[in-house]
Amino acid sequence: MELHLPATPRRFEMFIDGCSVSGPSSADIVRQSPAHGVPVSVYQSGTAREVDAAVAAARRAFDHGDWPRVGGAGRAAVLLRAATLIREHREELAIVETLESGKPITQSRGEVENAAGMWEYAAGVARVLHGDSFNNLDGGLFGIVVREPIGVVGIITPWNFPFFILAERLPFVLAAGCTAVLKPSEFTSGTTVMMAGLLKTAGLPDGVVNVVTGYGDPAGQAITEHRDVDMVSFTGSTAVGRSTLIASARNIKKVGLELGGKNPQLVFADADLDAAADGVLFGVCFNAGQCCVSGSRLLAERSIAGPLADRIVELARKVRVGDPLEENTQVGAIVNEKQMGRILGYIEQGQQAGARLLCGGARRPGTGLFVEPTVFSGVEEGMSIATDEIFGPVLCIQPFDTFEEGLALANRTQYGLSATVWTSNLDTAIRASREVKAGRVWVNTTITGGPEMPIGGFKQSGIGRETGLYGVDEYTEIKSVQIQLGGRQRWVRE
Ligand code: NAD
Secondary structure, three states: OOOOOOOOOEEEOEEEOOEEEOOOHHHOEEEEOOOOOOEEEEEOOOOHHHHHHHHHHHHHHHHOOOOOOOOHHHHHHHHHHHHHHHHHOHHHHHHHHHHHHOOOHHHHHHHHHHHHHHHHHHHHHHHHOOOEEEOOOOOOEEEEEEEEEOOEEEEEOOOOOHHHHHHHHHHHHHHOOOEEEEEOOOOOOHHHHHHHHHHHHHOOOOOOEEEOOOOHHHHHHHHHHOOOOOEEEEEOOHHHHHHHHHHHHHHOOEEEEEOOOOOEEEEOOOOOHHHHHHHHHHHHHHHHHOOOOOOOEEEEEHHHHHHHHHHHHHHHOOOOEOOOOOOOOOEOOOOOHHHHHHHHHHHHHHHHOOOEEEEOOOEOOOOOOOEOOEEEEOOOOOOHHHHOOOOOOEEEEEEEOOHHHHHHHHHOOOOOOEEEEEOOOHHHHHHHHHHOOOOEEEEOOOOOOOOOOOEOOOHHHEEOOEOHHHHHHOOEEEEEEEEEOOOOOOOOOO
């Protein structure tokens, strides 16, 4: 099926207390498709006023509404209906995602499908959430550990996987019985607003999910500082994550952070090199490298580093970069001019620092923000391309001689989000998985998983976990109840 650009941009209102709400129209945000350079969406630019209204609605829904009080079965029914509605609107959601983000349509469809899976899984989680009991306490005490929803959760999301990252958080927040205020990225807000509408159709009570669109400052900032927000789940850059942590100190709210990465791909000499080359290339090109778990550092055992680099370059030249509305496209557009400038700036710094450019390195001429898959060898420690998160399809190759050296190199970074290991030796695979400091490790594959598996970062890549049973725990408070059986021993002796 041939897809076309919209004749006029689609307008998205904010969503507060079950209703569509307009912001100050003088400050609309017009989003251009980064692949086509035409306006595709218009969002409202929310301010602290809309955040106040959204938080008040979420607060009312939490303190006095049904959602935190309804049983797991009731919550699960709404989450399952939401998953069905996502599938029914799959194509519409995927097209909006592609137009706003620039990612290939096939990838958007896959993300929407996987997002539906997240909602289904979370429906199950709503029914298995439980506490604990202690029948072994001294002094005739009986102990009950109760799990309660944490309250109003602010969810701030980035532009790289808008619908999927939302699905890694919101259904778990709802499964726990919390209410939410969402602040999507100002570049890709469409599908988050659409999700709020689908949730209303699915039967979610008004006020449980609210969406304030707009810029990080003021809209995101107002959420992180808000005294009536109990927790913030922030996904984005390490720099803004740090400021979120500081702003949250105002009312000591709980903070979940999913931040950046500079993720190693460790390839040992005994690996299937053809499979590794393909996997490494996918790992750095997926979503045009604008991926928090992008495998942007290739650490290769010295004896195979040369042939592996040759194979990756050969494959890189075959990757289909271009119009994300085309079914065959594998790598779409860079999200905006600023991000394109950042990527090209790093490529220039790499060349100036003496790294060898093996392929790519340039912006494609013409309309749209496209950059070729880029590979550098001769990368030395201390070069900015070796240490900084570039967030583009730029691979840096560094050789290592021993297992210990490879692992030390992998861990020599402020980040700890993910790591990939390529080897045919089980011992090497397990030892490397144990020793690498990262929240997600892949062996002989990369960037895959499922709603069952927790995600999150070590070191400056974040705090807390999302998805799986570990993820839903983050949105609950633990209360311990001690009950005296058989009467309490008297304190005052008469
Ligand atoms: P960003 O930090 O610029 O923005 C993320 C979100 O925060 C946006 O909604 C933005 O509007 C908002 N924001 C900006 N300033 C704010 C402020 N002062 N207070 C509150 N909110 C504010 O990140 P981005 O450019 O949208 O995304 C790219 C970054 O996200 C990369 O560093 C990437 O590694 C990271 N990321 C991490 C994960 C993960 O799971 N670890 C996933 C995706 C992206």
